[in-house]
Amino acid sequence: DQQVKQNSPSLSVQEGRISILNCDYTNSMFDYFLWYKKYPAEGPTFLISISSIKDKNEDGRFTVFLNKSAKHLSLHIVPSQPGDSAVYFCAASVGSAGNNRKLIWGLGTSLAVNP
Amino acid sequence: DAGVTQSPTHLIKTRGQHVTLRCSPISGHKSVSWYQQVLGQGPQFIFQYYEKEERGRGNFPDRFSARQFPNYSSELNVNALLLGDSALYLCASSTGQGITGELFFGEGSRLTVL
Numbered sequence: 403d404q405q406v407k408q409n410s411p412s413l414s415v416q417e418g419r420i421s422i423l424n425c426d427y428t429n430s431m432f433d434y435f436l437w438y439k440k441y442p443a444e445g446p447t448f449l450i451s452i453s454s455i456k457d458k459n460e461d462g463r464f465t466v467f468l469n470k471s472a473k474h475l476s477l478h479i480v481p482s483q484p485g486d487s488a489v490y491f492c493a494a495s496v497g498s499a500g501n502n503r504k505l506i507w508g509l510g511t512s513l514a515v516n517p
Numbered sequence: 518d519a520g521v522t523q524s525p526t527h528l529i530k531t532r533g534q535h536v537t538l539r540c541s542p543i544s545g546h547k548s549v550s551w552y553q554q555v556l557g558q559g560p561q562f563i564f565q566y567y568e569k570e571e572r573g574r575g576n577f578p579d580r581f582s583a584r585q586f587p588n589y590s591s592e593l594n595v596n597a598l599l600l601g602d603s604a605l606y607l608c609a610s611s612t613g614q615g616i617t618g619e620l621f622f623g624e625g626s627r628l629t630v631l
Contacts, residue, residue, distance in 0.1 A: 507559030
């Protein structure tokens with residue numbers, strides 16, 4: 403049972419345009435959501451997160467939106483750059499404390515930003 | 518500052534063998550987590566350790582075990598290897614404080630079981 407779903411395995415956008423990556427979840431107990439970026443042969447790198455009590459978090463070109471009622475979040479990248487080409491993972495955090503937490507991951511969306 | 522380091526980066530084993538993977542967390546981080554990533558999938562949680570104690574275990578068989586040492590480094594052991602154990606094994610460290618769940622990952626150990 404996939405608790406975190408990224409239904410688009412791939413996305414292609416033009417440089418300078420907006421990239422929108424989507425993620426859906428089923429478990430209402432998730433209280434933090436994180437986006438990670440992964441290049442080939444590297445471990446995932448943290449990008450941005452959002453608490454379940456917020457609906458938006460922005461960091462430079464990256465904005466994450468959370469719609470709790472729809473159990474949906476999205477990552478917006480504006481403007482997209484060729485260096486943004488990577489696999490993007492949506493992850494949800496669950497646990498009782500910082501020392502007892504695990505991440506539940508989606509399958510990832512491969513983003514290609516074309517020059 | 519050094520990030521999370523894992524060794525070995527690549528290894529090949531045969532079915533039935535045993536493997537030990539090692540991880541050194543970021544200095545000051547007391548929590549280490551292990552994840553398995555099979556090609557085309559997202560990482561799957563295996564273990565979390567904090568202050569040398571197991572704090573969480575994912576849905577993996579008893580062939581998988583881990584431990585954390587006084588210096589907060591960690592080992593993941595897998596016995597009686599199966600072909601399906603072929604994957605990228607990721608180690609992540611965190612402070613273990615707070616509730617965001619932000620993890621810092623190493624580059625992973627790619628295990629191939631023949």
